[in-house]
Amino acid sequence: MFSGLGHPDTGHEQVVFCQDPDSGLAAIVAIYSTSLGPALGGTRFFPYPSTEAALADVLNLSRAMAYKNALAGLDHGGGKAVILGDPTRDKSEALLRAYGRFVASLGGRYVTACDVGTYPPDMDLVARECRFATGRSPEHGGAGDSSILTAWGVYQAMRACAEHAWGDPSLGGRRVGVAGVGKVGRHLVDHLAAEGADILVTDVSGAALARVQADHPEVRIVADTDTLIRSDLDVYAPCALGGALNDETVPALSARVVCGGANNQLAHPGVEKALQDRGVLYAPDYLVNAGGVIQVADELDGFNFERAKARAGAIYDTTKRVFALAEAEGVPPAVAADRLAEARMRSVGRLRGILLPGT
Numbered sequence: 001m002f003s004g005l006g007h008p009d010t011g012h013e014q015v016v017f018c019q020d021p022d023s024g025l026a027a028i029v030a031i032y033s034t035s036l037g038p039a040l041g042g043t044r045f046f047p048y049p050s051t052e053a054a055l056a057d058v059l060n061l062s063r064a065m066a067y068k069n070a071l072a073g074l075d076h077g078g079g080k081a082v083i084l085g086d087p088t089r090d091k092s093e094a095l096l097r098a099y100g101r102f103v104a105s106l107g108g109r110y111v112t113a114c115d116v117g118t119y120p121p122d123m124d125l126v127a128r129e130c131r132f133a134t135g136r137s138p139e140h141g142g143a144g145d146s147s148i149l150t151a152w153g154v155y156q157a158m159r160a161c162a163e164h165a166w167g168d169p170s171l172g173g174r175r176v177g178v179a180g181v182g183k184v185g186r187h188l189v190d191h192l193a194a195e196g197a198d199i200l201v202t203d204v205s206g207a208a209l210a211r212v213q214a215d216h217p218e219v220r221i222v223a224d225t226d227t228l229i230r231s232d233l234d235v236y237a238p239c240a241l242g243g244a245l246n247d248e249t250v251p252a253l254s255a256r257v258v259c260g261g262a263n264n265q266l267a268h269p270g271v272e273k274a275l276q277d278r279g280v281l282y283a284p285d286y287l288v289n290a291g292g293v294i295q296v297a298d299e300l301d302g303f304n305f306e307r308a309k310a311r312a313g314a315i316y317d318t319t320k321r322v323f324a325l326a327e328a329e330g331v332p333p334a335v336a337a338d339r340l341a342e343a344r345m346r347s348v349g350r351l352r353g354i355l356l357p358g359t
Contacts (some may be wrong), residue, residue, distance in 0.1 A: 011063075012059060014109070015055075015058075015059070016028065020095070020098040022097040025098045028054055028082050029110055030059050030081070031062065032077065039062070039110045039131075041065035042114050042115030043118050044058075044082045044118070045085065045090075047086045058081065060202070062080035064263060065079060065217070066341075067081075068286035068341075070341040072223075072293060072294055072311075073314075074229050074297050076293075076297060079110045080115075096125040100130045101129045111279055113292075114146055120140075120142055120145065120236045121137055124136050124142075134300055149294060150187075151184045151190075151290035153291025153294070154259065159318045164236075177202075177222075177235070178192075178201045179225045180262065185261065189219060199219045200220050201219055222246075225244070231255055238262040241262060241263075242263050242264030245267060246267035261289045264285065287318060288315065322340065325339065
């Protein structure tokens, strides 16, 4: 394991490279901030084309987790981990347990959970080697699938967007395009269908599309994300991987609202201003998709689903706060969300400077 004391270009507190050749483990853990408490964020298992690509992803994701946790009102800083490899081919008990020992070696500075390519049974294996794993299966005392409350939070944020854009939080009759109907997207479709939204979907997985259409025959499938973006939509919901909003997609958008569960939706700084200039209401991704981290954080105190669901439901009110601040200060919602998160990190984080007995 190589542990850097920080990353000079991005402000990260610590970046750790982990390797166990016998199990095939190659992983990176990035801790952006512990100002509010132990860094909390999932482990992504993904076939990155290079170590450099994996490092760029984990640095971006861990920073986003710091802002997400702060805005969600959690007593956690931001961290993330990536495991390099194909989870369908490379995942094994030995690899996951080796990874768990590396997480344990950080002494509680980082608490892990599920993300793309990892699931509650994987966290059960990680937890056999360390105490700092959440998102575990119910039979092992965990909360199970965090995508359930992630989707609930996205839905609540979307209702707040509808109220801001059209004066009514109802999504009944609104045309919503969901890009990606895997873990989060399919649960989001359930909520939208129950309210009577007109739903279009796309996904690279034919099986995912078939599952959604079996549950909701009224849902329409379009060929690809490019087609979906150019469709006549009220709301566009990116729920797959990041970078969905870029210099090509933003000019093509017909939707009045963008609100989805994907991480890191803005391909680069400045996209948020381009959205605002086109009159598109963008709900910042780390605000919208915080339901999952709210769920796994609740698990650390002994999971209670109704309590966690109520906390995730508060994303509706937080989204309204972000929009109100954006209007008051004349900035895009993404900038307003950053300001609210940074204010909490400063005001609450400074309290750790008050020394307590035994610390």
